[in-house]
Amino acid sequence: MNRATLLFLLGMLAVPHEHAAAQTAPSRLVPFRQGARWGYADHTRRLVLPVRYDEAGPFTGEIAWVRQGSLYGYIDGGGNPVTPVQYSRASTFRRGRATVELNGETFDIDLSGHRLTEPAPPEPEIEPLEHGDLVRKNGKVGFRFTVGTTSVPAEYDEIQENYNGLLFVRQGAKWGVINSKGKLIQPVTYDAIRMEGNRVFPAVQREGLWGYLDEEGNTLTELRYRQADPFLGDIARVITANGQPGYIDANGQEFFE
Incomplete structure (x- = not known):
């Protein structure tokens, strides 16, 4: 896809x-x-x-x-x-x-600038797409994918699924990323992984600086932003290390100078 x-x-x-x-x-x-x-x-x-x-x-x-x-x-x-x-x-x-x-x-x-009198409709509930099942053993968790025979050994403290088949895994206080083939594609070294927004481009943080991963879990941007907001469609707002706001696109291209 x-x-x-x-x-x-x-x-x-x-x-x-x-x-x-x-x-x-x-x-x-x-x-x-x-x-x-x-x-x-x-x-x-x-x-x-x-x-x-x-x-x-x-x-x-x-x-x-x-x-x-x-x-x-x-x-x-x-x-x-x-x-x-x-x-x-x-x-x-x-x-x-x-x-x-x-x-x-x-x-x-509304989109014409007219005042709305009716209340906003309730937020829709988003059911995560499940690509398999958690496997628990000796207080740790692993993962068994529904399609194929791929599995992740039960050696993590927490596993979260992403919409496009990525697994975000935690050992202690650190996070990493596993793809749908069960391969660790981002080492368990991040202090945080945030998945708000469209969930295609996770924001990752280490030592106070943020960056993004692409939809396959590869590095989209280096860890160089003080703040990294969720993507809205194909752009996201960031705050640079020196405190200046700007936007990037889904290719990691910066729109500020």
Whole structure:
């Protein structure tokens, strides 16, 4: 299964059908930071919307939040305003709605910028895809894959499954990664592995710095970020070691300079 298909299928699990395409389609434009100012670039890093914002958020459903001074507003993919720059807080759109704050009041708006009066629907429950069964022996856990004869010996303290067949294994306080063939592809040296978001690109941490793995468990980026947020579609927000925000794409390419 290729990366684009996997991103789409995971998005279909995570959001209602009517918003799935908007939430999970590859981002046409990526927030791009030059110094302290922000614009938007395509995936070749070619600037498409000029660098004129004090901060910029990711596009979902062809709408993104931007900040000018201390206030936020929303623009479309052509850089045209969807709302005035008037909110003291503004979130990224998710499942067709975003939360904003105006004059001390917090409420949700729709993709047209209109205020919503009905409450947000409950979060959908996501059932993990199971690729096998845990095997317990002498206080340790292993894993037996459903397909084939591959198994992982019961020598770990914890095992968690990922959607695309990876196993995250813990020995003591350290984590590593095993693939669907039972091979240890990332040594048990990480202090943390985080799987929020679309669960395709796990974030890993060691000695206070974060990086990402790709969908096969290989290194996507080196451990060089102070903060690594979950991927939204095919981009993720990071904080560099010197405290500057920026975005990367699913190839690990950085969109800041």
